[in-house]
Amino acid sequence: MKIYRLHYPHEQHELDLEPSAVAVGFFDGLHRGHQNVISKMEEIAEDKGLKKAVMTFDPHPSVVLSPKKQRTTYLTPLDIKLGMLEARGIDYCFVINFSSALADLTPDEFVQQYIMALDIKEVTAGFDFTYGKFGKGNIEMLSKYESFNTTGVGKIAEGEEKISTTRIREDLAKHDLAHANLILGRPYEVKGVVVQGEKRGRTIGFPTANIEPEYRYHLPAKGVYAVSMQIDNEGTVHKGVCNVGVKPTFHDNLERVSIEVHLFDFDQSIYGENVTVHWHHFIRPEWKFNGIDELKAQIAKDKQKAIGLLENL
Template sequence: MERYELTAASIGRIEGSATLPATDDGLCLAIGFFDGVHIGHAEVIRQAVSIAEERGLSPAVMTFDPHPRAVLGQDPQFGTVLTPLDDKLSLLAELGVKAAYVIRFDRDFAEISAERFVRELLLPLGVRTAVVGFDFGFGHRGEGKAESLSAFSGGAISVQVVEAVFLDGCKVSSTRIRERLAEGDASVASQLLGRPYVIRGEVIHGDKRGRQLGFPTANVKAFQPYVIPRNGVYAVSVDIFSASGRIESSHHAVLNVGIRPTFDAPGGEVKLEAHLFDFEGDLYGRELALSVHTFLRPEMKFDGIEALVAQIRTDAEQAKQLLSKMTANDS
């Protein structure tokens, strides 16, 4: 491997490095894409952090960007993300990771053999222990398996394989989360993630029709190509960020995902419109984080404005009750 793009640091950035920065301490390295950083991924990370502490190593993660399947054209759904890179790094830091190595995945990198991956990437980093999931594969065409990490390192790297995590008898996976979101099952998606599904974006100008109906909405343009849940209405919580990136305030809300069939023709752009409870003010240009909790109903076309307004009122009351109960249970 002559050159590759690398991002590395204590959840920070060193870009375009031609050589890997070694660490003074050896690494206990969790390796994977970790799309969603779900409860199965969290178990991999927790074991890496625990082993690092036991063996006097530094806990770290190696991940890839963008998704290998998207680059190789194996599955178009992986052009969307559950957790953009910055969010992923923040979640890994919360789990106790001290360094993240982000490999820019492209077709050249995909040609690297499993042996070169170990000898020219992992060993120079000072990896002493690798922690991987049960379905781990690496190198050209996935030729390398967990046991290859030890074999190609001449035994210098020990390997810990973490078995699958199950929820309600089914294996936890990023694919399953995507499927649940596609069905609108935000509650199960949250259980699989270990937290609510979050979409971050900026408030942009819309047609201001919600204000005319008595329910002003924030029209949110997502920052990244997130996996968008099924069209419909959801109970959500919303964090409003300041210009410095800190959470300024949090609110319960009702979110409509869809094309607004009462007003717009079929086939239009899917929009994210949130009506925040107990909020007054101008949100244009502000960053919001939408935490999606519960699916209330599918999107539908109404015969008139009065029927639509009545349903919005019902949706809002249902969302308030659900979110208040959720808040009470968490306290």
Template sequence: MTELYDIHYPLDENNFIATDQVIAMGYFDGVHRGHQAVIAEAKKKAEEMGLPLSVLTYTPYPGLVFEKKELPWHDLTPIAEKVALLSSLGVDRVYRLNLTSKLAGLQPTAFVQNVLLPLKAKAVVAGFDHYYGAKDLQADMAHLQKFANGAFDVIAVQKQTLGQNDSQKIASRTIRKQLTEGDLEQVTAALGRTHHTTGTVVHGDARGCTLGYPTINIWTPETEFLPGIGVYVVRVEVDGQEVMGMASIGRNVTFGEGRPVTVEINLLDWSEMIYGEPVKVHWEHRLRGEVAFESVDGLIAQLENDEANTRKYFGKS
């Protein structure tokens, strides 16, 4: 099981375990295919050296330290999910270091001496564009070997793209934008898996029952990253089963203005009562945007079309 240590600069070595190890550095939000390439390179190095593989990551998101961001902030992968994904890639330990103004302002030699050496790094691996100190002091991977002064090996992993002819780097910020726009095919390609969120089934207005399309209403933790408003094809893990469905993220604008954003899912071929059950929602494909219908009949006709398209997506009639 992967060990998680929350650490703060300056490091107190009584608060964590460190042995000689290979360290992969990065924020790793989403643990996308670019991050996976970094972990794979670090894993290879760890096996060559016969050492455990660790990840040095940060909290909070670096942008919250360096600039103003809209709150609450939504990571693609909250820490528990990030650790689970890293564990599946063979990571033995995760160090989550508080990214503070003091840490971000360290000269690169101080970062090496006060962070990487106390963690007993024998090799450090990161993406080519990873920074580990004050950016105006050349604290990048290209100069880390010089600052390490032979204390550990350094490996910089080059840019990862979706295809040979694609010049755009796989990046968490791009994935967040694609999720907001509902471009789930690109999100899936970049992550190497579908994006998913979690939640709990709670009571809603029960309006779907009167329309012939009963829905489960999902309370999603505030910090999780939902796709943009729209109607989606989803797979839902619930009560030990995986069920296909069509999900609406929206404000139910047909029934009035100023309504809160909700997540409602019609589970196809499902009739069980599951209030209080935890669920995991896999976001597969965007069907359409949210529409304010002039009549309930118009909404029902659209739902029938959405169901047909959902079944077609899953190859079922």
């Protein structure tokens, strides 16, 4: 997959492009709704003999447009999103820097410079896609251009509610992991590296791998989860129980959230290894216990609960 990182203004003559069909959107999470938009683009590209392309943006537009509600954590950080698109067989990915200058373009200026100038012949986007200054451009306006065709993809819903990145983030924040995974279409995952921690877990019989996320992920809410963890270098996957939180039994004012995974039947040193944690089931919120013995007893219960939940994984 060829990746084109474009700023405003960009040098059009430096790009070596064949005609393409493009799916346009931010696509954070690449959830079932996003997959539907991209699948439609792929169908059109195959039918018309065009390169398959995705156009996305970085950072999230809210960083420029909504300072009080800016989104700086992601379900699929850019590098992860690019890897998933490459694995899907996408030919081109246009990553457009979302800056104040870009946000100030009129809808027509955006189309001229980022659709027509890139030799795009087919545009596919969600029904609610907007572009240009103040978001005044929409699917209907795109469809009026004669140099390319536009296909709007309707709402994909679970029940009566639209599948959206916002809903997944809300689900993760309120421990509704089951629903988040349902509309993602896969277990939520976070990539990271195993780093040195406080090593308190091994002193109480539950050694843990302390995971430092590689990117600015939107983490599941503080609590205990049944997870699986892949050691990327080996390709092996192990089941475990994970605590996301601030360890209130040992710290009164710790603010930095940690991710600690206790793997079942595992006794290896994996410091420095790159890993991927997959969240499968929520078990309970994070609690403060009245001493080590109470904590150990609850961890043992959590482990047994996780073993049962992951039995058929």
